[in-house]
Amino acid sequence: MEVFLARLPPIDEDQLRKELKPHLEALSISEYYCSKPRGKDIAWVRFVDASDGSRFLQRHGELLPSDGRSAFLRASSRRLLIANSLVVAKESNRQLDEKFLDHLKLEQKRRAEKAQKADRKNQPAAASSSFTVSSVACGKNIFVQKDSQLSFVSQTSTSTSCCAKITRRALIVGSDADGFRIDIPYNIIQDFIVAWQCQKITLVLTEAPRFYEIVKSQTVDANYELMEKRGWARETHFAKLPGHTRCVPQCLVYQFQVADQDFEQLVRRWTNQKYVSITRYDLLAEPYTGIPDDFYASWMKVFESELKDPTRHRGLPFPFLFQVQGLVWNNYLHPSDGHRMLEGMAGAIRVCRAKGAGLPFSVESMKRLRQRIPYPCPGVEPGQLDVSELLEIILNKEIIPSKGGTPQSECYRTTLPSHQAWVMRAIVTPTRILLDGPDPESKNQILRKYSHYADYFLRCSFCDEDGQDLAFNPNVLNDRIYDRYKEVMRAGIQIADRRYMFLGFSHSSLRAHSVWFMAPFMDDKWGLQSCSSVIRGLGDFDAIRVPAKCAARIGQAFSETPFSVPVSSLGIGSRSIPDVKSKDGSRVFSDGVGTISAEAMELFWEYLPPQLKTTAPTCFQIRWAGAKGMIALDSSLKGKVFCIRNESMRKFISSDVAEMGICDTSSRPLRLWLNRPMIKILEDMGTNPEWFLELQKKELENLRAVTVDIAKTSVFLRQQSIATPMGFPSFLKHLDGIDIDYRDDDFMRAVVENTVLRELRSLRHKARIPVNKGVTLFGIMDETGFLKENEVYITFDKSQEKISRLPREGPVLVTRSPALHPGDIQLVQLARPPKDSPLWDLQNCIVFSQHGERDVPSKLSGGDLDGDIYNVIWDSEAMPKKPFDPADYPRVTAPTLDRPVTSRDIIDFFINFMKTDILGLIATRHVTMADYNTEGTLSSECLDLAELHSTAVDSSKTGIPVDNRSLPKAPRYRPDFLSPATPLKVYDIGQVELNEEDDDDGDDDGMGVVKHRYYESKKILGRLYRSVDEKKIWAEDVKQHDRAEGGDIWEELLSIPKTLVWKNKLDVDYKRQTDKAWEIRNMYESSVSDLMYQFSENPRRPISEVEVFCGFILDRHGKQTRRQRDLSSKLREEIDRTMSWIVKMMQDPEGDEGEDSVSRQKGVLELCWACLVVGCVDDNERMNSEYTVGGLRSFRILAAGCVFKQLELFLSMIPQDGKEPATGGFVGVRGGSGGKKVTLPLR
Structure with a gap:
């Protein structure tokens, strides 16, 4: 039953719930749910049991007058008191939502499970603790003298009084009423220090807190009248702290003065809640140290000025300057210690040079030094942070590894493979810039061309403080964070005496919110290389007037090409061939694919690593002279030649033709894995649900047997490619052959358990189910013209385990991820070419026909042949009853500029892309609506979302984003298979346990984030989800082994x-x-x-x-x-x-x-x-x-x-x-x- 409430006072939903609680408890009603629209005086209360609703109305429902007229306006007829106001309560005339009833049943079941768990543990649920803070300070912990006590040195402070709250996941200082808040998640607290005498808590953090402020904006209401709106905005600093912007990047110690009288009881409560470990220690405060307020800022100026001066420390190679600056910027060293570190390192190099010796330390030893520097916490000895002792570690205890060959630079003791380069990295967060590396990465065209100048290039990522993408929340403005990102991209990053400026990004790095920066340098021909000259050297981009498209074309040079072939010096020629189109010219069947002769292909093999060379691939994903796409073997071609289709493959004109970069090859077939969108479309197409359940059952049986049957353990690890270079899968089998159980070793057991857990969680939370009668392959076009419309030829290495043999003929399903439209999965027919056909020479690919009105790849969520991979299923049990027509979205024309694109245009596009990157949101909304609606993926909402998803995918090249306001409104309830996964506890050795604690934070986060409510899905994704009880399998099948008694x-x-x-x-x-x-x-x-x-x-x-x-x-x-x-x-x-x-x-x-x-x-x-x-x-x-x-x-x-x-x-x-x-x-x-x-x- 549903009860309607009206004439409510101005309270929110949470307050209403609290007001209703005593009334309902008095009637012994526990299963109910209330919802209240924001800003309105009405609400609804729903009861699982209709009799509960009747009893509630009997006591609190409105009284009808004897004349039968409405009592709605009469206060005397109201009997429900809410926040000192009498409100109307009567039976609702709305029809109850079926999903709501499913939600209530699921909640009832989950509450019963939680209560049972709490009974077993005999522990009451912990409540949040609130207290008052009278002042906030930000600074650093330091040792003033080598033998002194640890001291907190404040760099800025404020006497602002505010409330604070300890919740399940974070300490929150401030609130809506205060107009600000600071969120400090527990997982970033290195030490929670409590000082009893002065009632202070000091937090040593691993990263900056999250800062928010209330901002006011104006909006138009339904009556077209201006109204003021209050909301949260993410900030780069805490505005209440004077000069906080100056020290927020590296000062990660925050001190709070607690004003509560009973401080001891408060600490005891925190200790009992066990959210965070507490250290009792009285830090010395600055009045006792005599250190000036600007101690940190003044030393930072000295340190950075010293780094910028090219005349200082001339003998210190740049990678070391980069690393020392990273030690300071990343909060390992105080700037004064960084200054002394530079002086000590430069002096050590001068001594070695005078003796004719090499460098006394290396990039690798500096990286290991960083791992040795502790946080300044109680228990740390002053010597552990003393620069002279840190220098001793790298000067006298240098490890000198060598992987053979001549080092690329004397700074490095390690020689990298030819396809890798040392890359320095910067990480830009809302509050600071971190420096990391140098680390080995695969080369791209730029790094290969300027291989001797790799340290002039910088990979830069933009993310939140925890390294993840900046979270999208429609109720929180992130504009100031994006403004900061844009400022960094435009101004560049000063590292030592070099200023790195924005250069470009590949398509994949755009999605990863990562770009390349570059500092100017003189090349070996004494030519000055800058961002503009490097881009000019790639090709001519002036004719491209769309910033997104121009960025994509420049970005081809930044795609990772681990291998390259010197086509010019090998005498391999190139030809231009026309594209194959439909009769009306509207469809391109050869979109993105060219050809290569057998003789040229065999030369390509010589430049592949041994493990790929032996597979003899016949398809190559390439980047060459402004062209991108695939080239596939055409054995009818003679000589050493490859063929490029200029219209679909050549993206810009370039004279850089000497080398061809290889991104990937068709070296082996990939196993096919189902996913949620694919499963939902197949369900709507009429595929038997039992097929999915049977596949999942088999995979579950395999996972259960992995930790019991050693033969299956070995096979499983080999399929997962776990430590195969050292033969780990076979090693475990050999141990069993000599009666040694690998599970008696904690580390080996953890390796197997972690791998099983990963697959188990993917099976439950992603519906990632393997299909043996299926395969994933590169797609190319039939150059011979043999295949008829809607026919395909499929070839792959039959020696691969877990991939069944292909039938000679018959229907197969073909699709491509992501698949959201019901027509993104198509039925095609297998065909076998004549015995003398060149198609027989191909390996590990699916070949599509060049005939018909429309090419098959374009039917599969807008696919093409420039490197897309396709999923193929030939299992007869999977064949659907009703295939659907593919989507055919109109081409979007991007707005063009009336001038050449500049780097500022591309920066603006990159920032806007980050702001509007909601692909994940669209996909989640789609799978939610597909389960919620009876029509599934055929519902109008899902069809709209599929088109919006296509627009969002194309936005990386068109620059046209999807407005999140155009998304269909999300249902109030989500299917249970979207419930969050159980958190993990990870121990030192790498062993994991499923966290049995309630992962549903009952505290309101105050940010207006919707707390998702779930119902039990009756469709196939819900059935698959509930078929995997990860906790039961983990306890009974994975963790059941008891260590044997006896020797090690x-x-x-x-x-x-x-x-x-x-x-x-x-x-x-x-x-x-x-x-x-x-x-x-x-x-x-x-x-x-x-x-x-x-x-x-x-x-x-x-x-x-x-x-x-x-x-x-x-x-x-x-x-x-x-x-x-x-x-x-x-x-x-x-x-x-x-x-x-x-x-x-x-x-x-x-x-x-x-x-x-x-x-x-x-x-x-x-x-x-x-x-x-x-x-x-x-x-x-x-x-x-x-x-x-x-x-x-x-x-x-x-x-x-x-x-x-x-x-x-x-x-x-x-x-x-x-x-x-x-x-x-x-x-x-x-x-x-x-x-x-x-x-x-x-x-």
Whole structure:
């Protein structure tokens, strides 16, 4: 039942709920829901049980007069008192929303589960704590003298009195009534220091708080009258603090004076809530230190002026200046310490130069130094922050790793592969600029062209303080943040004596809100290179008068092209061929794809890395001379030639024709994974729901078996590409062969569990379900003309696991992500070409026909052939009953300028794109409306959203954004499958647990953010979501293993080589290689530690070693963000490269890949064995512990894999007892404290 309330006083929905609570509790009513439109005096109260509504009206409903006339206007007829006002209460005449009833049932179920959980824990729900703050100060914690006590030095303060509140997730200082607020999430609090005597709390933060102010604006109401509107605006600083803009970037210690009388009770309450750990410590305050108020600001001026002066520290190469400036800007060092650091480093270099020696430190050692600098918190010793002692670390304890070859620069001890360059990075947030790197990244056309000047280029990202995109909230204005971003892009970034100015961005980096900056330099021909000259060198862009399109064309040079082919020096020619169009010329069937001859293709292979060269790809995604797209093998072409279609591929005129950049290749087929939009469209097309459920059931069974069946564990890890360069999947299987359970090692168990959890959460929260009778491939066009309209030819490597064989003929489904329109999935027919057709020479691609009225790719959410990948399904159970016509949106004409585009135009476009980038919002609204409406994706709202999504996708090239006000209004309720994921608790070693605490924050955030309400979806996405009980599977199938009693598995593994050497009477002694083994361990762990910091969104909070080892970042709060997905992709590449390098150092220490002689292999075996031994040494016992990273666990896994492989190889070369060399495993070896019989099978 629904009850209508009217004549309400001016209160909001939350206040109404509080006012109603005692009335309803008196009637023992707990299941209800109230909603109140903002600014109106009416509301509705809905009851799950109709009898509850009747009882409420019996007591509080309006009294009808005896004459039967309406009592609506009579106050005497009202019996419900709300905020001291009598209000009307009567039965509503609205029809109850079915989704509302589903919502109430779901809420009832969830409340019961929470109550049950609370009963088990016997813990009441914690309430928020409010208190009064009488003053706020911002400054730094420092040690005034080397042996002094830690002191807080205020740089700015205010006596403004305000309220503060501790909620579940943040400390909030200020409120709507105060006109401002400061949000400090707990996860950025490094230390929460409480001083009892003076009633102060001091927060040492890892990043800046979020600052807000109430702003007033005017709007027009329904009667066309001006009305004042109040709302929140995000700020770059706290305006109440005088001069806060000067110190907000690096002063991350905030102190609050608490005015409450019972401070002790308040602290006790905070302690019991356990939201944050509390440190009791009396910091010295500035009256006792005698330090002036402008101590920080004055030293920052000195430091930055010194860096800008090119005559100072001439002997200090720029990468070190960049890193020291980063130490200061990133809040590692005080500017005065940065000044002393520069002087000490320059002096050390002068001493080394005088002796004719090289540099006494490197970029790598400086990066590791950064990891050693602690936060200035209680418990930290003054010496840990003393510059002279920090200098000692890098000067005397320098690790000198070498990956072979000649270093590119004396600043670096590491030689990168030819396709990578050292890249410096800047991160611009609402309050500060952070500097990070240099780190290795794949080259693009610019970095390849100016490879000797890489440090003159700077990758710059724009994000929130936590490294994520600036959150979109329609109730919070972010204009001042975007104004700051624009100011940085226009003014540039001053780093030492260089000013980096905006240069450009690729399409992918635009989506990632990242750009390239550049500082001017003199090239090797004494020509001055600046932003304008570099862009002129790319081509002629004057004819392009649309800023977005001009930016996209310039951006082709910034697309990552890991490999390049010197086509000119190889004598590979180019031709221009016409596009293939429909009869009326309106459709381009060859949009974005050209051809290449077999002879030229084979030359291309020589410039690919070994793992790609062996796959012999026949399709290449390229960038060349202003052209972009695909070139695919046409074996009918003769000679060394490739063909470009100027109309669809050539985007601008360029004379830079010497090299062709390769972005990607068709080296292997990709497995097909369903997603929510695809599943919803298939459901609307009539695909049997049981097909989805059966696929999900199979995947769930596989995941459940991963941690139980070692064979499935190995296969699963190999499919997920976890540590494959060192053979980790096979290593676990080999451990099982010698009766060792990998789960008895915390680290290896964490690796498997993290990987299973990632897939389990993707299965539940993304509906990411694998399809064996499906594949994902690059799309190209049939150059032969054999395929008829609506026919395709599909070819892929049949050796790939988990991809079933393709039928010879029949219907297949083809689509492309993102698919939102019901016609974005099409039925086409398989065809087999004649035996002598050139199509047979292609591999790992889907070939579309060049005949018909419209090309198939354009039917699939506006696809083309310039590098798009297509999903294909041939499972007969998936075939739909009713396919739909594809979308056909009109082409959007972008407004043009009457002059050439300038960099300011492109900057304005970039900022506006960030402001209006709501692709994610549109996609979420679409999947919500598709489930909410009976018509699904065919509903008018979903069709409108699909078109808006297409407009938003194209806005990166048209510059025409989507106005969020044009989106169909969101339903009041969301389907349950959009509920947030359970947060994770992550422990030091990388082990994770699902957080059992209630993740629904009951506190009002005060920002007008809608608290989503959910209903139980009856459609297929809801059924799939509820079929995966991640908590149950995690507890019963993944975490059920109990560690075996007895010795450490590493003691047992260490005994195996010793036993085998003794039994076979071999002259093998690992001690001869111990020093080299320590060097390798230090190199590996230094690299892993660098990756832990490099791929963290906060430079001072590293990701775990397990995440680095796995090659993906596990989000603590639910599903991965876009930035985390991008970082994970690069992390996988880097850890694979590191593992390959270390394994090669163990197995080929000489670096010459010489003959496999017995003496050579004996030395390799000794080194691998020594690596295993030193890898098992605890940090307390290890050599050179003062400069090694410490606390890492994965090196011994790499070493163990290498030593056992080497043992088998070596013993197979040694005749035993006059017999031929062994060819099998090590049978009958007993090792370890348990004295088991060990059989080590061959790989």
